[in-house]
Amino acid sequence: MPFPRASGILLHPTSLPSRFGIGDLGPEAYHFVDFLADTRQQLWQVLPLGPTGHGNSPYLSYSSMAGNPLLISLEMLCDRSLLYPDELHDLEQFSPHQVNFDEVIPIKMRLLERAASRFHEIVSDEDKHALAQFSEECHFWVDDFAFFMALKNAHGGAGWTEWPSSLARREPEAMAEWREKLASDIFCHKFLQFEFHRQWQALREYARDRQIQIIGDIPIYVAHDSVDVWAFPHNFMLDGETLAPALMAGVPPDYFSETGQLWGNPTYNWEELKSRGFNWWIQRIDALLDYVDIIRVDHFRGLEAYWGVPAGETTAMNGTWIEAPGAELFETVRQKLGTLPIMAEDLGVITPEVEALRDEFEFPGMKILHFAFGGGSDNPYLPFNYVANSVVYTGTHDNDTTVGWFEKISDYERNRLVQFVGCLSPEGIHWTMIRIALMSVANQAIVPLQDVLGYGSDCRMNTPGLSEGNWGWRYQADVLTTEVRDRLRWLTELANRAPNRSE
Template sequence: MPFPRSSGILLHPTSFPSRFGVGELGLEAYRFVDFLTESKQQFWQILPLGPTGYGNSPYMCFSAMAGNPLLISPEKLRDDGLLNEEDFANLPEFPADKVDYELAIKTKIPLLQKACENFKTKASEFLQKEFAGFCQSKAYWLDDYALFMTFLDTHEGASWHTWSPELAKREPGTMDQLGRRLNAEIIFHKFVQFQFFRQWSELKRYANMRGIQIIGDIPIYVAHNSADVWANPQIFCLDEETGEPALMAGVPPDYFSETGQLWGNPVYNWEELQKDNFHWWVQRFQSMLDYVDIIRVDHFRGFESFWAVKQGEETAMYGEWVDAPGTALFEVVKEKLGNLPIVAEDLGVITPEVEALRDRFKFPGMKILQFAFGSDPGNPYLPFNYDRNCLAYTGTHDNDTTVGWFDKLSDEEKNSVLRYLGCTSADGIHWDLIRLVLSSVANQVITPLQDILGLGTQARMNTPGIGEGNWEWRYRWDALRWEDREFLKTLTEIYGRAPMPV
């Protein structure tokens, strides 16, 4: 569905300032929403919010439907009477500009465990009933998730396919026995999800009341070591003997990597998914709509055909394209859930067939300004080649910041950008490029907060193909400056992207 002319900011919540070492859904999140409203923005793109494992990437989560416990605000738990200010004494000294995930986990998980114990004895009857209602309404994913995380903890994080055969294959007797023995741990994981969604729902309501809609991501694939694969092995291409991915997901060589990207996720067994009318995917879209307003489908092209790499390969160079039933899937989703507010991440190797799938359902595609320069006037990422029904970005979480990107260009490439912009100097290049994308015909424009702040490569969020050191950037308490807010507001109004008066 096309969206009205508007704009917004891209920021993952882990990037908020916090005295607990990682961004969370507390006061700073509300201050950021206020910044969006005051600068006349209408969207906040959050990226996935799931519980992360190795590498801390929200695109490789332990669940496609659960929330990240690290995003829970201990201060809001304190306000609910589940923690005391004394519980926050002697907090470690966290880095101000990045997330130290190991230290944040060591600090926050014990606080969540204490809050859970207090909840059992101190929570009001109303809150207890709210928790019970949450567990019942989310049971279709929550039960498997809580079991999976409990068993994962008892196996010190080892992948489910290395567990005992009875547990890996979910033998009912073994599951029941362990479930009864580990009931307290299972309740803890359910409590954490209850608190996550309670805090997130409150924040989303505040954002919506202030005129901000949330754009959230559905990564097309899920992590192999996840509740989704463990609980639904039949819908993934797995080795029947070992449980490992028989066919792995990725993309062939592209802009980001000469050897392609081998993600390691198992690809879907689409034939099996079609047998029950894509029930798992319908549930997944429905769960997303419970906490976002618009869904950005990551790696959209994988719904038309996907790159499959056989087990044992170490790069993505030697794979093959396999057809996927995207049309059938989205017809079912439309039938079950209505016209979905979906954005298609259609970057990379895009064929006419992928474009036809996108356009059949009128999903907006994406345009990245950093891809626009260095070729001929037919480059589809040059603003004069945009269609209106698209989201235009200066860059995404996978790109360098605009300042970092520009600084790395050759002198010839820099001059080409400046000639296009009509500039004689690179001073304030981030604002020049933000102005350019805001002035385009694209219905929606999204700008990473790092570009609003004019930050360099040190603020980059993710480098595809690099497993460590990503998803760590945080901004400081005083970063949301009045002058940036006012200038962004002015540009937004000039180019007709401010909210219409009621």
């Protein structure tokens, strides 16, 4: 679906300022929305919002439909007397520049559990009714998720295939017994989902009132250790004996890796999904649209054909391309949910078939300026090769910051860039690249906040392939200065990307 001309900022909520060790949905989230409105942005792109596991990657979540309780604002819980301000002091010791996940998570989760334990005593009948209504409306995922997390806690955080076989295989008698045993913990996880939903919807409404839409990511695959695979094993290619992935996801060897990338997620059992009318996918997309306005499909090419690697392989070299029913999926979703507000992450080696699938449904593809200045004039990431129905980025969360990128590129790329723009902005290379993105014909232009601020490689969000040190970057509130606001607003208006406030 072509989108109107607009621009926005890429920032995950964990990167927001707060006094409590990790960004959240409290006051600073609203201040960031004000910054977007002040600078005439219309888009806020976040990464996946789900609860994260090992490595803290939002792309490896325990659920494709749940929210991350670590984003819940403790200050807002204090406003409702579910917590008290003096209980938050342990979280005020942490650096404002980086999330120390290992230390923040246990402290914050204890506080969230305490708030859940006070719910029945403190809150109004109206809140209790709202929780019951949320549970009913989200029953298709929240009951299984709350039970899954309670079971995971009860088994020391072990993956579900390491639980007793009766639970791993969801035998009714064992399920009933453990549901009763873990009733209090199950309620806690359900309450946290309710509270995340309540706080997120309030923030989303605040953004919507300021003509700002939220773009949310949908990772194509889900983690093996997730409620999705445990509760719906028939949807995935699993070994019937071990319940491990029988066919793993990844990408084949290429210029960047001689052995390819072996992600380890189970691939989909597309025949089974199709026989059920793609019901799980429809529920997943519908659940995400309850949180965001536009969906960016990560690894979009895997919905046309995916690289499947047999169990037992230690690299992605011995995989094969397998056709996926992407067109049937999107047509079914469109019939059920209507117009598809989808952007396609179509980076990498993309075939004509993938482009045809993208274009059949008019999904805008991605253009990355960091990739534009290698090669020749036919480079698809050079702005004069764009079509209007596309989304241009200076870089993404997987790229270095623009300042860091510019320091490392070859002389050839640097010379090509200078020749393209004529001269570099005296305010810094980041403003040169922002200007190129905003002035392009692409309908949408997205800039990571690190690039707006001119930060270097130490503020990079993620380095693919590194198992540690990712996802933790945060900014401080005082860096969104009047000078930064004025320059971004001026460029946005000059590029004809500002909203029409009379609408």
